[in-house]
Structures are given as C-alpha cells and as structure tokens.
Amino acid sequence: MDDRQFELPLYTTRRSGRAKRVTLRIAPGTGLEVVVPERFDERRIPDLISEHHNWIDRRTRQLRRKADGAMALDRTPLPRTIHLAGCRERWSVDYRHAAGASPRLTQVGDRDLRVRVDLHAQQRTAACLDRWCRKRAALTLPPRLRQLGEQCKLRYAASEIRGQKRLWGSCAPGGRIRLNYKLIFLPPELVDYVLVHELCHTMHLDHSRKFWDLLQSHLPDALQLDRALSDAWRLLPAWVERL
Numbered sequence: 001m002d003d004r005q006f007e008l009p010l011y012t013t014r015r016s017g018r019a020k021r022v023t024l025r026i027a028p029g030t031g032l033e034v035v036v037p038e039r040f041d042e043r044r045i046p047d048l049i050s051e052h053h054n055w056i057d058r059r060t061r062q063l064r065r066k067a068d069g070a071m072a073l074d075r076t077p078l079p080r081t082i083h084l085a086g087c088r089e090r091w092s093v094d095y096r097h098a099a100g101a102s103p104r105l106t107q108v109g110d111r112d113l114r115v116r117v118d119l120h121a122q123q124r125t126a127a128c129l130d131r132w133c134r135k136r137a138a139l140t141l142p143p144r145l146r147q148l149g150e151q152c153k154l155r156y157a158a159s160e161i162r163g164q165k166r167l168w169g170s171c172a173p174g175g176r177i178r179l180n181y182k183l184i185f186l187p188p189e190l191v192d193y194v195l196v197h198e199l200c201h202t203m204h205l206d207h208s209r210k211f212w213d214l215l216q217s218h219l220p221d222a223l224q225l226d227r228a229l230s231d232a233w234r235l236l237p238a239w240v241e242r243l
C-alpha cells in the first residue's frame with residue numbers, strides 16, 4: 001500500500017431523522033462529522049469521504065490557520081495503517097466511534113485491527129495502539145534474538161521487552177538483554193544490528209576494540225549500521241513519538 005495516497009481521516013457518524021442527504025462537517029474540537037439520514041447504508045461513507053477529500057483538506061487547512069489551531073481531526077495523528085517494518089507486517093486500523101467508551105482493540109484476521117473508541121480521546125486511543133505494538137514486539141523480538149544467538153553462538157541469560165526513552169537495547173552483566181519494543185518500527189537490518197550488538201555485549205560489556213572486532217565478525221557492516229541507527233528515532237511514527 002502507498003502511504004502517500006489519500007488517508008481516510010477519522011470521522012464520527014451521526015444519524016439524523018431530519019437529514020434528507022449526507023452532510024460532511026468539520027468543526028474545531030469535533031473533527032470530521034458525517035451526518036446521514038436515518039436509513040443510510042454506513043458502508044458508503046468511506047467512498048463519500050474520499051470523493052470529498054479536496055474539500056476536507058482545504059477545510060482542515062483553513063481551521064489549522066485559525067489562532068487556536070486546536071482541532072481534533074489532526075491533533076494526535078492516529079494511524080490508518082501501522083507498519084511494523086521490523087517484523088515485516090502492515091496492519092490496517094479501523095476505528096469505530098463510541099462516545100465515552102474506553103479504547104478496546106480487537107485483532108480481526110491476521111492484518112486488521114478494529115478499535116472501538118471515543119475519537120475525541122485521541123491520546124488514549126494512541127496509548128491503546130501503542131500497548132498492542134508492545135505486545136507484538138514481545139511476540140516477535142525474543143524469537144529473533146534466540147535465532148541470532150544460536151547463529152552467532154552467543155549465549156544470554158534472559159531477554160526483556162522495555163520502553164526505554166533513549167536506548168534501543170542494553171545488556172546487563174550476567175547476560176540479561178533488554179530490547180526496546182519500538183525496534184519493531186525499524187527496518188529488519190537495524191533490528192538485527194541491535195540484537196547482535198547486545199549479544200556481543202555478553203562477551204564484552206564495553207565498546208572496546210575487542211567488542212567491535214567480535215561484532216564485525218558477525219556483521220561486517222556494523223559501523224555503517226551503527227551510524228544509521230543513531231538517526232533512527234526519526235523513523236518512529238508521529239503518534240508513537242508523542243506519547
């Protein structure tokens with residue numbers, strides 16, 4: 001899927017007995033609201049929104065220019081797709097608005113997420129998605145670490161998934177490896193780099209010459225990957241960054 005294509009914005013639907021036709025409205029604080037006649041088929045809404053995306057973009061820009069700039073539609077950008085590059089997965093997210101509801105996420109099939117939320121509580125919704133990503137990381141990163149450990153013949157005591165602010169991974173004396181769940185947003189080669197890097201720390205706890213020699217014996221491009229990693233925080237999606 002192309003990320004640059006028109007992304008369906010978040011919207012709420014309101015049924016109205018008086019409405020004769022569908023109306024799209026965007027107001028500060030409420031975001032995009034679709035008012036539909038009583039018996040309207042909701043499945044037609046996404047197409048209707050796509051047809052009017054020029055108007056939606058224009059209206060969004062107009063509102064953004066206004067002094068307060070506080071607009072629910074794009075204040076906390078919630079994703080329509082979650083790309084977990086590190087485990088080669090792309091999930092689509094479908095939001096169902098329920099006023100006052102606590103976010104509840106359901107996995108539908110193996111690439112779709114359905115989130116029942118109050119769309120005005122976007123921060124909480126982002127936090128709910130983030131918890132799901134963390135679980136995904138806990139399912140995919142430890143097996144990869146085990147695999148690389150066997151390949152490189154490096155043993156570690158245990159692994160743990162954490163949410164560190166500034167570290168992608170760490171290795172404590174005794175061989176306990178901690179991995180940042182946000183790694184799953186990075187390309188697979190950078191994920192492997194961090195994992196092998198931490199595995200090499202089980203032999204050398206410092207960044208000495210011996211450590212780099214060992215690391216480069218497993219990954220000849222280690223220096224290049226290390227440089228790429230220093231710039232990798234920018235690869236995190238905005239909604240994760242802002243949490």
Ligand SMILES: [Zn+2]
Nearest residue numbers: 197201206207
């Ligand atoms: Zn290190």
